[in-house]
C-alpha cells in the first residue's frame with residue numbers, strides 16, 4: 285500500500301495553492317481568515333462567484349455541470365490548500381457539498397439543468413430543512429406536513445437549527461406527505477424557494493452573540509408539484525443519501541484547518557510559558573498524534589480503490605475528527621487561560637481560538653451526534669442488532 289499523493293496530484297496541489305494564495309493576497313485579502321459564516325456576506329458571495337468563474341467552486345462535480353471531475357484525492361488536496369491559504373468558510377457549503385451531489389445522484393435531468401448552474405455559479409445559496417423541535421437524531425419523527433393541492437404542494441410546520449437560512453435562496457425540506465404515516469415512510473423531499481410567501485425565518489442567538497442558524501416556519505407555503513426529488517412518500521431514501529454526503533468524505537480535507545488551529549495553540553503556549561508545563565506538553569503531543577493519525581487514516585481511505593470500503597471507513601471518521609476537535613477546543617482554552625475570556629474589539633468579537641472552542645462543541649452534534657454515529661458503526665459497520673425503535 286502506498287500512502288501519499290502522486291506527482292500528478294502534487295502538481296494539482298501547486299496549481300490550486302498558487303491560485304488560492306494569489307486571491308487571498310490580492311482581490312480577496314479583506315476576507316482572508318475571517319471566522320464563522322455570518323460576517324461579510326456580500327463579499328463571501330462574491331468569493332463564491334470568483335471560485336465559480338475559475339472553476340474552483342465544485343471541483344468534484346462532472347465538467348458538464350461546472351465541475352472538474354476531480355478525484356477524491358484532488359478534492360482533499362483542494363480543501364487542504366483552501367485552509368492553508370486562509371480562504372473564508374464557504375457560504376454555499378450546503379449547496380455545493382449536499383444539495384448539488386443529491387440532485388446529481390437522485391434528480392431528473394430537468395432538475396439538474398434548473399438547479400445545478402445556480403449552485404455551481406455561486407448565485408444560489410442553499411440551506412437544509414431537516415431538524416425540527418422533536419426530530420433531530422430521530423429525523424424520521426418529522427411533523428412538518430406537505431399536502432398536494434392541485435399542481436402545488438402546501439407546506440406547514442417548523443424547522444429548527446437551519447444554518448444560514450437568513451440569506452439562503454433555496455431550502456430542501458423533509459416533510460410528511462402521507463397523513464397518518466410514521467417513521468421513514470410517507471416522507472417527501474422538497475426543494476423550496478426561500479422567498480416564497482409563508483416561509484418565515486427567525487434567527488437563534490448563539491452564546492458568542494452571533495446568529496448563524498434559525499428557526500424556519502412554514503405557513504401554507506406553496507411550491508410547484510415537481511419540486512420534489514424522487515417520488516411522493518419516498519423522500520427518506522433521498523434524505524439518507526444526502527446525509528451520507530454530509531457525514532462522509534466531504535470533510536476529509538479539513539485537516540489543514542485543524543493544523544492551523546493546533547499550530548496557534550502551540551504558539552500561544554510558547555508565548556505564555558505553558559509550553560513548559562508537563563501536562564500541557566502531554567496534551568499538545570496527544571493532539572499532534574491524533575492529527576497525524578487522522579491524516580494517515582484519510583490517506584489510507586483515499587488509497588482504497590473500492591468505494592464501498594471508503595464508505596465503511598468513513599463511518600468512523602466523523603466521530604474521530606469531531607471528538608478530537610472538541611478536545612482541541614478545551615486544550616486551547618486551558619492554554620489561553622483568562623486571556624481566552626477577554627475580547628479585544630466589539631462585544632463577542634472572539635479571536636480565532638475561543639471561537640474555535642465554542643464551535644467545536646457543536647462538531648459532535650451536527651451531521652449526526654457521537655451517540656448516533658456509534659449506533660451506526662454498531663449496526664451498519666459491525667452488523668450488531670438494530671436498536672429498538674418504539675412502535676415503528
Ligand SMILES: Cc1cc2nc3c(=O)[nH]c(=O)nc-3n(C[C@H](O)[C@H](O)[C@H](O)COP(=O)(O)OP(=O)(O)OC[C@H]3O[C@@H](n4cnc5c(N)ncnc54)[C@H](O)[C@@H]3O)c2cc1C
Nearest residue numbers: 412413414415420421422445446447646649650651653655
Ligand atoms: C452548528 C449546528 C448546525 C446545524 N445546522 C443544521 C441545519 O442547517 N439544518 C438542520 O436541519 N439541522 C441542523 N442542525 C441540527 C442537527 O442536525 C441536530 O442538532 C442533530 O441532529 C441532533 O438533534 P437534536 O439537537 O434534536 O438532539 P437530540 O436528537 O434531541 O439528542 C439529544 C441527545 O440525545 C442523544 N440521543 C438521541 N437519540 C439517541 C439514540 N437513539 N441513542 C443514543 N443517544 C441518543 C444524542 O446523541 C444527544 O446527545 C445543526 C446543529 C448544529 C449544532
